[in-house]
Amino acid sequence: MRHQSRLKLFIMPIRYGSPLPLRERDRVRGCSAVSQSVRPSPQPSPVLREREKNREGFTQERGAALVTVLLAVTLLTVVVVEFTYSAQVDHHLTYNALKALQATCLARSGVNLAMLALKKDTQNSGIDSLGDDWARALPPLPAGEGVVLVRVSDEQSKLNLNALRNTSGTINGRWREVAARLFALRDLDPGLLDPLLDWLDGDDFPEPRGAEQTHYLSLTPPYTPRNGPLLTLGELGLIEGFTPAIRARLDEVITVLPNNNSKINVNTAPLEVLAALFPSVDQGTLERFFRSRVETPAHGPNDLRERLGFDPRAPVDALNLADVRSEFFAIHALATVAPISQGLTVIVQRRAAAVTPIYWHPASLLSVSEGTT
Ligand SMILES: [Ca+2]
Numbered sequence: 001m002r003h004q005s006r007l008k009l010f011i012m013p014i015r016y017g018s019p020l021p022l023r024e025r026d027r028v029r030g031c032s033a034v035s036q037s038v039r040p041s042p043q044p045s046p047v048l049r050e051r052e053k054n055r056e057g058f059t060q061e062r063g064a065a066l067v068t069v070l071l072a073v074t075l076l077t078v079v080v081v082e083f084t085y086s087a088q089v090d091h092h093l094t095y096n097a098l099k100a101l102q103a104t105c106l107a108r109s110g111v112n113l114a115m116l117a118l119k120k121d122t123q124n125s126g127i128d129s130l131g132d133d134w135a136r137a138l139p140p141l142p143a144g145e146g147v148v149l150v151r152v153s154d155e156q157s158k159l160n161l162n163a164l165r166n167t168s169g170t171i172n173g174r175w176r177e178v179a180a181r182l183f184a185l186r187d188l189d190p191g192l193l194d195p196l197l198d199w200l201d202g203d204d205f206p207e208p209r210g211a212e213q214t215h216y217l218s219l220t221p222p223y224t225p226r227n228g229p230l231l232t233l234g235e236l237g238l239i240e241g242f243t244p245a246i247r248a249r250l251d252e253v254i255t256v257l258p259n260n261n262s263k264i265n266v267n268t269a270p271l272e273v274l275a276a277l278f279p280s281v282d283q284g285t286l287e288r289f290f291r292s293r294v295e296t297p298a299h300g301p302n303d304l305r306e307r308l309g310f311d312p313r314a315p316v317d318a319l320n321l322a323d324v325r326s327e328f329f330a331i332h333a334l335a336t337v338a339p340i341s342q343g344l345t346v347i348v349q350r351r352a353a354a355v356t357p358i359y360w361h362p363a364s365l366l367s368v369s370e371g372t373t
């Protein structure tokens with residue numbers, strides 16, 4: 001019986017269709033794998049080789065297509081990024097242009113407001129002084145999205161360079177002396193006046209240290225002197241010797257006006273201009289007048305003569321170059337519509353109750369701030 005049961009157990013695993021125990025089945029599979037590995041591999045048929053070759057070719061084509069797609073995606077990404085950047089730049093440019101236009105319009109509105117103040121001032125008194133409404137420093141005025149700062153200054157508080165030239169084209173000796181004293185007070189060589197006078201006068205004969213057409217035609221590039229009234233203060237840069245540094249030192253005491261008969265307003269002129277105009281008046285008297293004129297401006301030639309200590313009956317030539325009212329003013333406007341600021345300076349002429357702009361130019365922020373002090 002024991003032998004029969006052992007034989008039965010031995011026979012059972014090899015019976016067809018009967019399940020093998022797991023351990024036995026793995027052993028049989030292992031033997032089969034070993035037997036397969038040691039079995040010599042048969043030579044692939046030509047059909048299999050062709051199929052294998054096709055499969056490799058297909059794999060290579062798929063790789064090339066993937067690279068192409070990646071390149072296309074990269075290029076599209078670059079184009080989209082560039083387009084987005086350009087769109088943003090265009091947006092900022094348009095935004096800034098709009099704000100600049102708004103700021104310019106606001107600055108022009110500020111100029112119109114100052115012109116109205118100058119027009120109304122004619123109804124108040126017959127004199128112009130630093131105590132007038134137009135001369136007051138107003139706070140910045142809000143308007144819509146922006147703010148505008150407006151200041152008015154008296155152009156006749158300065159020496160008008162065109163007054164050095166008579167209408168006939170000759171040089172005015174009295175104004176020449178005033179200019180020479182003013183240059184000296186500013187620590188500038190009065191010899192600088194010579195090329196300026198040659199630029200203004202109608203002849204072609206140079207002053208001792210001057211320069212006429214022959215000199216300017218020898219420059220690179222060559223140009224000819226005006227031989228007439230200056231059109232702008234910037235024209236000084238064309239005149240021999242007037243470097244930017246020298247022009248900067250004269251900036252607060254000289255101007256260019258179309259009228260060569262304009263006088264200096266003693267109620268608004270800087271102390272140096274008064275000293276150049278009245279060299280015979282001692283410094284103490286001039287300073288007392290300078291300090292008192294805001295509260296008590298000079299009302300006319302006789303009042304000025306008395307306050308400066310002149311003899312009531314003695315002729316004083318300098319009094320003929322002085323005035324107590326003004327015809328020319330400069331309006332400085334600085335408008336800001338964030339983030340853009342625009343500056344504007346306008347020279348206006350006031351006749352009776354009419355105020356007319358005669359010269360507009362964009363002003364740098366620096367020049368506007370200077371005009372506001
Ligand atoms: Ca000349």
Ligand SMILES: [Ca+2]
Nearest residue numbers: 198201205206
């Ligand atoms: Ca000359």
